Amino acid sequence: MTQAEIKLCSLLLQEHFGEIVEKIGTYLIRTGTQPLRMIVNETGLLLDQVKKALCVLIQHNLVTYQLQKRGFVEYEAQCKRVLRILRYPRYIYTAKTLYNDTGELIVEELLLNGKMTMSAVVRKVADRLTETMEDGKTMDYTDVSNTFVRLADTHFVQRCPLIPETPETPDAPPPPAPMLVINEKDMYVVPRLNLIGKGKRRRSCDEEENGEHKAKKQKQDGESSEPLPDDGIYWQVNIDRFHQHFRDQGIVSAVANRMDQTSSEIVRTMLRMSEVTTSSSAPYTQPLSSNEIFRSLPAGYNIVKQVLDQYLTLLADDPLEFVGKSGDSGGGMYTVNLHKALASLATATLESIVEERFGSRCARIFRLLLRKKHLEQKQVEDFAMIPAKEAKDMLYKMLSENVVSLQEIPKTPDHAPSRTFYLYTVNILSSARMLLHRCYKSVANLIERRQYETKENKRLLEKSQRVEAILASMQATGAEDAQLQEIEEMITVPERQQLENLKRNVNKIDASENQVDETIFVLESFIESTMKKP
Amino acid sequence: MPRPLSKRCGAAAAPDAREAAAHARSPSPRPPPPAMAGRGRGRGRGQMTFNVEAVGIGKGDALPPPTLQPSPLFPPLEHRAAPLPGGEEGEYMLALKQELRGAMKNLPYFIKPGAPRRDIERYSDKYQISSPVDSAIDWNPDWRRLPRELKIRVRRLRKGRTTILIPKCKQRVALDKEETIKKLESLEKKEEEVTSEEEEEKEEEEEGKEEEEEEYDEEEHEEETDYIMSYFDNGEDFGADSDDNMDEAVY
Numbered sequence: 001m002t003q004a005e006i007k008l009c010s011l012l013l014q015e016h017f018g019e020i021v022e023k024i025g026t027y028l029i030r031t032g033t034q035p036l037r038m039i040v041n042e043t044g045l046l047l048d049q050v051k052k053a054l055c056v057l058i059q060h061n062l063v064t065y066q067l068q069k070r071g072f073v074e075y076e077a078q079c080k081r082v083l084r085i086l087r088y089p090r091y092i093y094t095a096k097t098l099y100n101d102t103g104e105l106i107v108e109e110l111l112l113n114g115k116m117t118m119s120a121v122v123r124k125v126a127d128r129l130t131e132t133m134e135d136g137k138t139m140d141y142t143d144v145s146n147t148f149v150r151l152a153d154t155h156f157v158q159r160c161p162l163i164p165e166t167p168e169t170p171d172a173p174p175p176p177a178p179m180l181v182i183n184e185k186d187m188y189v190v191p192r193l194n195l196i197g198k199g200k201r202r203r204s205c206d207e208e209e210n211g212e213h214k215a216k217k218q219k220q221d222g223e224s225s226e227p228l229p230d231d232g233i234y235w236q237v238n239i240d241r242f243h244q245h246f247r248d249q250g251i252v253s254a255v256a257n258r259m260d261q262t263s264s265e266i267v268r269t270m271l272r273m274s275e276v277t278t279s280s281s282a283p284y285t286q287p288l289s290s291n292e293i294f295r296s297l298p299a300g301y302n303i304v305k306q307v308l309d310q311y312l313t314l315l316a317d318d319p320l321e322f323v324g325k326s327g328d329s330g331g332g333m334y335t336v337n338l339h340k341a342l343a344s345l346a347t348a349t350l351e352s353i354v355e356e357r358f359g360s361r362c363a364r365i366f367r368l369l370l371r372k373k374h375l376e377q378k379q380v381e382d383f384a385m386i387p388a389k390e391a392k393d394m395l396y397k398m399l400s401e402n403v404v405s406l407q408e409i410p411k412t413p414d415h416a417p418s419r420t421f422y423l424y425t426v427n428i429l430s431s432a433r434m435l436l437h438r439c440y441k442s443v444a445n446l447i448e449r450r451q452y453e454t455k456e457n458k459r460l461l462e463k464s465q466r467v468e469a470i471l472a473s474m475q476a477t478g479a480e481d482a483q484l485q486e487i488e489e490m491i492t493v494p495e496r497q498q499l500e501n502l503k504r505n506v507n508k509i510d511a512s513e514n515q516v517d518e519t520i521f522v523l524e525s526f527i528e529s530t531m532k533k534p
Numbered sequence: 535m536p537r538p539l540s541k542r543c544g545a546a547a548a549p550d551a552r553e554a555a556a557h558a559r560s561p562s563p564r565p566p567p568p569a570m571a572g573r574g575r576g577r578g579r580g581q582m583t584f585n586v587e588a589v590g591i592g593k594g595d596a597l598p599p600p601t602l603q604p605s606p607l608f609p610p611l612e613h614r615a616a617p618l619p620g621g622e623e624g625e626y627m628l629a630l631k632q633e634l635r636g637a638m639k640n641l642p643y644f645i646k647p648g649a650p651r652r653d654i655e656r657y658s659d660k661y662q663i664s665s666p667v668d669s670a671i672d673w674n675p676d677w678r679r680l681p682r683e684l685k686i687r688v689r690r691l692r693k694g695r696t697t698i699l700i701p702k703c704k705q706r707v708a709l710d711k712e713e714t715i716k717k718l719e720s721l722e723k724k725e726e727e728v729t730s731e732e733e734e735e736k737e738e739e740e741e742g743k744e745e746e747e748e749e750y751d752e753e754e755h756e757e758e759t760d761y762i763m764s765y766f767d768n769g770e771d772f773g774a775d776s777d778d779n780m781d782e783a784v785y
Contacts, residue, residue, distance in 0.1 A: 016638045018645045036683055049645070051684045055675050056643045058684075065681055073681040089630040093623065112634075112641060163678055178679060232678070356616060511618050511628050 001029055001079050004440040009082040011447045013062075016085060020045060021053040028063060028077035035072050060114035061236060067179065084239055086443065086517045091242050095156070102147040105129065107156070107237060115160050115234040118148060119193060126197070141197045149190050155241045155276075158187045160234040191233055244280045247525055251341045254348075255315070255322055262303065263311050267323065269296050270336050281529070283339040289330025305331075320344050339529045346432050346526035349519060353435060354403060361386055362394045366403070366426065374407060374423040395424060402434050429530055436523040443516050450509040457502045464499055467491055642672035 001009075009029055014022035027043050028034060034042075040050050054075060057063035062082050065075050088111050096104035105125045110116060116124075122144045129139040151157045161180035248271045256264035273296055274285035294308050303311075312334055315323040321340045327333035347370065355363035365384050369375060375383065381391045398404045409421040454461070467490050474484065491499070618624070638644055671686050 015635060017643060019647055020645045021643075048686065051686055052645055052671050054684055055671065055680060055686075056645065058680060059643070059675055067681075073683060088634055089627045092630055092634075093627050096626075108634075112637060114643075178681075180679065232676070234676070234679075356613060359613065507628060508618065510631050511624055514624070514627050514631065515618060 002437055002440070004437055004444060005079060005083065006030055008440050008444040008447075009079055011444055012082060012085045015447070015451075017053075017056060020049050021056055024050060024053045025057060025062065025077055025082065028075060029079050029082070033066075033074045033076040035074050039075070081239075083440075083520075086513065087521070089514065090246070090517070091237065091239070094242060094245060095151075098156075099147055099151065102129065102144055103151060106144070106148055106151060110157060110235060110237045115236050117231065117234055118145075118191065121235065122148060123197075145193070152188045152190050152235075155188055155238055157235050158238040158241075159189070160236050163232065240280050243521070243525065244275075246521060247338070247342065250345055250522065251322065251336070251338075254341070254345060258318070258320065259314070262301070263315055265298065265301055266293065266308065266311055267315070267336065269293055269298065270323070270334065272296070274336070278338075283529075284324065284335040284337045287326045287333035287335050290332045290334065291330050293334070294331075342522075342526045342529045343428070345522050347428055349522050350403075350428065350431055350435065354398070358394065358397060361390070362398060365391065365394055366398070369404060369424060369426045370428075374425045376421065376423055380424060399424075403431055405430070429527070432523050432526055436520065436527065439516050439520045439523065443513055443520075446509050446513050446516070450506055453502060453505055453509075457498065460495060460498060461502075463495075464491060 006026065006029055010022050010026040013025045017025075023043050023045065024039060027039060031042075036050065036054070039054075040047050043050065045053075054063060057077070058065065061078070063075050063077050065073050067073055091111065092104055092108050095107035099106075102125065105128055106121055109121055109124050109128075122141050125144050126139045126141055129144070130137070133139065148157070159182060161182035163178045163180060248268070251271065252264045252268045255267045270285065270288055270293060273288055273292065278285045290305075290309055290312060293312070294305055297303070297308070309332065312323065312325075312332060316325040316334065321337055322344070324335050324337050325332060326335050351363060351367060351370075354366045361384075365380060365386070368380065368384050372379075372383070377392070377395070380395065381388045384391060386394070395404065399406065404424050404426050407423045407425050408415070409423060410416075411419045411421065467487060471484060471487055474487065677685050
């Protein structure tokens with residue numbers, strides 16, 4: 001784990017889980033697998049605090065444990081998973097676009113709590129939806145369950161590994177740590193639940209006293225009564241599926257930008273058809289025949305079969321090679337080249353970064369090097385049509401930033417400098433890694449700056465919160481406008497200005513973090529695609 | 535007379551003389567030690583191990599001056615960053631992000647460090663709502679899925695207590711008292727959760743006393759304090775307010 005990643009992980013943990021969890025998480029990320037005793041000794045925290053923090057981290061799938069042969073348990077932090085915390089808003093927003101508010105809330109609850117049983121999720125989401133509805137209306141549990149089932153069917157949520165059900169002999173002591181297993185087939189099987197009910201709204205004050213006594217009794221009864229039918233079956237968000245969805249979105253929009261709307265729809269159809277048949281790390285989708293694609297096109301698109309064939313031919317001939325032709329049966333078998341598409345997306349990101357950071361002429365040289373692979377100094381000047389001095393300058397700037405690299409080709413075995421070619425080249429993989437590292441650093445800087453800004457204005461923020469609380473309570477008890485005005489004036493105009501500035505800055509920084517996370521996703525997907533062995 | 539040195543090291547001044555003296559002591563010819571490689575510094579440009587012309591530094595070109603300090607922390611921006619993409623999606627994700635942050639701070643998973651101990655134990659501490667007890671766990675994980683060593687023991691409430699409390703609740707009308715009762719109850723529960731296996735033995739003795747005391751205290755609290763809790767001000771905030779307005783004298 002690079003220093004930048006560790007720093008970013010520790011900032012994310014601190015913001016979302018507090019300092020104690022952050023200390024333990026950072027220690028585990030830095031030192032690898034450790035048993036409980038070591039963690040307590042090295043971090044200097046109390047045993048109970050460490051236990052609590054480990055429970056929280058395991059609950060959120062950020063730390064895993066393993067029973068070693070000698071009988072003690074070791075804990076390991078998942079650094080990559082911690083970095084995903086940055087992407088939570090994107091997951092929730094995607095769920096909203098696909099499954100509306102219900103889906104959004106289900107995914108949000110699962111992300112906030114790590115793992116939950118289906119009944120608990122359904123209950124909570126129904127309650128939350130009921131609160132937002134008008135008076136008198138409530139959300140039925142069946143609607144929420146249906147959305148949950150749809151999420152499970154499309155693999156967006158998955159089951160967590162289960163405790164093995166093997167009956168232990170009563171003599172043998174239970175193992176110090178359960179070995180959780182999950183069967184591939186069972187991962188998306190929804191348990192049969194009979195969830196009948198409606199969401200509860202938090203009642204107004206008058207009813208509260210009467211209702212609460214009953215509710216208290218009910219709660220006590222409910223906790224001690226028989227366990228729910230899906231006890232022990234926990235669900236978590238399937239992050240890889242979301243990543244697959246983002247990747248598909250990226251490819252479709254790239255095709256739309258390069259060609260037109262219809263071709264992007266065709267590619268979207270092809271990807272949709274291959275969702276469940278192709279694993280997320282496959283280099284290309286299963287071959288699809290042109291007839292199948294024609295049948296699966298969305299209803300709104302009435303294009304003739306011949307036009308579809310023309311589009312497919314165009315897509316297959318495109319130099320970017322998003323779509324490839326793999327055979328002629330069935331009217332032509334076509335696949336989507338996922339790895340090549342990811343490489344193109346990453347390259348486009350690199351080009352755009354070079355252009356924004358160094359200028360358009362540097363970008364021209366960069367694209368030239370990408371196309372021609374290796375060029376000498378003189379050749380760069382000639383091909384790019386840039387005067388020698390400036391070309392030299394730009395090349396050195398990019399070289400010092402490690403965006404381009406030098407390749408030595410000796411003419412003689414003794415590598416004498418005067419008899420060696422020096423060629424400039426761009427190595428996409430290493431540039432991508434370097435930029436990814438830079439992205440992590442940027443996000444860490446952004447978070448630190450945001451925390452600094454908030455800390456600087458802490459007093460002012462607290463004051464404004466107090467004023468708002470006073471205003472709200474006065475409005476509830478019915479006050480005149482003059483009194484409200486007076487209270488609003490407690491915050492002076494320059495203070496208001498300061499608050500506005502603070503809000504604007506914090507919003508900008510937050511939006512930037514989201515933006516950098518998108519770049520991180522593209523680069524990470526590309527690097528991962530090159531690492532997986534087929 | 536020092537031996538004639540190689541041409542490279544020819545005209546440089548003092549360092550040469552020293553090394554020449556070193557050379558003079560050893561009669562046999564030896565290849566020049568690496569320290570002498572930088573000899574040409576200052577006289578003509580730095581010699582490199584490879585032909586600099588190939589990289590494009592022609593003869594007589596001025597190189598940028600050597601860097602004598604680490605690069606600045608905030609280098610001047612040559613190109614301004616492109617504006618952020620706005621739009622509905624961006625705004626919604628921004629709002630989501632900020633809401634998530636706020637929500638996570640209130641979840642039981644956010645472990646706050648223990649409250650700092652005050653210098654002296656004060657009488658009002660009994661009545662003030664303090665931060666949650668350090669070693670209690672606020673949520674119920676599924677202990678079957680976690681290693682046994684992580685388990686924090688939770689002691690069950692004695693059933694008798696709940697029946698005592700509920701009738702008492704009905705008698706009181708003031709909402710404030712009910713709130714404090716509930717808060718005290720939850721504090722009790724947490725205090726009882728506070729054991730890990732090691733501390734259990736120590737506390738077992740105190741346990742009996744504690745529970746009796748608390749039950750007793752519970753009733754005492756309801757009768758003793760005729761004052762509404764929230765009105766109690768132990769005077770610590772007096773004078774701690776910022777003295778921005780120095781117009782009026784503080785008496």
